[in-house]
Amino acid sequence: MKPITKSSLSTAVVEKIVDAIKRGNFKPGDKLPSMYKLSEELKVGHSSIREGLKQLQSTGLIEIKQGKGTFISERININSLSRNIGHLLILQKPDIFYLIETRMIIERGTVRLATKRASKDDIKKLSRIIQNMEANLNNLENFVEEDMSFHLKIAEFSENPILPIFFNSIRGLFLKEVEAVVRLSGGRERAINYHKKIYMAIKDRHSDRAIKAMIDHLTDIEKAISKYLNKNLKDNP
Numbered sequence: 395m396k397p398i399t400k401s402s403l404s405t406a407v408v409e410k411i412v413d414a415i416k417r418g419n420f421k422p423g424d425k426l427p428s429m430y431k432l433s434e435e436l437k438v439g440h441s442s443i444r445e446g447l448k449q450l451q452s453t454g455l456i457e458i459k460q461g462k463g464t465f466i467s468e469r470i471n472i473n474s475l476s477r478n479i480g481h482l483l484i485l486q487k488p489d490i491f492y493l494i495e496t497r498m499i500i501e502r503g504t505v506r507l508a509t510k511r512a513s514k515d516d517i518k519k520l521s522r523i524i525q526n527m528e529a530n531l532n533n534l535e536n537f538v539e540e541d542m543s544f545h546l547k548i549a550e551f552s553e554n555p556i557l558p559i560f561f562n563s564i565r566g567l568f569l570k571e572v573e574a575v576v577r578l579s580g581g582r583e584r585a586i587n588y589h590k591k592i593y594m595a596i597k598d599r600h601s602d603r604a605i606k607a608m609i610d611h612l613t614d615i616e617k618a619i620s621k622y623l624n625k626n627l628k629d630n631p
Contacts, residue, residue, distance in 0.1 A: 407446030426464040494616050505608045507552035509601040516551045520593045527586050541572050544589055575615050
């Protein structure tokens with residue numbers, strides 16, 4: 395591993411170790427160098443190494459065995475890497491508009507695939523989620539969970555195994571974004587309306603209409619957040 399040239403942040407340590415795993419420098423079951431060795435190689439202090447290892451342990455990428463050392467998890471797979479990606483995104487607190495931009499790119503693809511591949515039972519599940527959203531208009535926590543579940547199910551129905559992993563990796567950020575929007579006046583009703591349009595397009599196997607409905611939905615989210623932030627700036631100059 396090459397030395398870290400930027401400031402000695404624990405997240406930089408995490409990034410270096412994850413990169414080494416992706417490159418095959420470390421394999422499941424391998425023992426990591428000692429804290430002293432890592433500190434020397436990466437040119438950071440012991441406290442940054444220690445904190446970085448704690449972060450990796452919390453994602454399941456590594457196991458710290460008392461008296462034996464630190465090991466790459468035997469069960470490391472794409473799911474554990476995706477959890478780590480989500481963990482890093484939360485640590486770095488990305489701009490919410492970057493998240494919407496990313497969703498705009500990804501979700502037009504997921505809904506296109508779901509339109510072609512979702513089974514009749516899958517489509518019924520989307521209908522039930524919308525019903526649950528309507529039943530939970532006055533329960534913010536449940537409403538937000540159902541809202542996210544709708545998008546996750548579409549990713550699952552795409553039959554591309556990578557897409558649900560992506561959504562799960564950004565779950566924390568996704569929930570915060572949805573919660574911010576549905577707190578706004580009329581936000582929940584608009585969310586239900588857009589979800590119904592997406593659902594009907596998938597049910598009718600009309601991919602172009604489904605993509606348009608998804609883009610309209612995400613554009614509405616972007617506008618709602620912009621309006622909210624602008625109002626806050628005026629109220630709190």
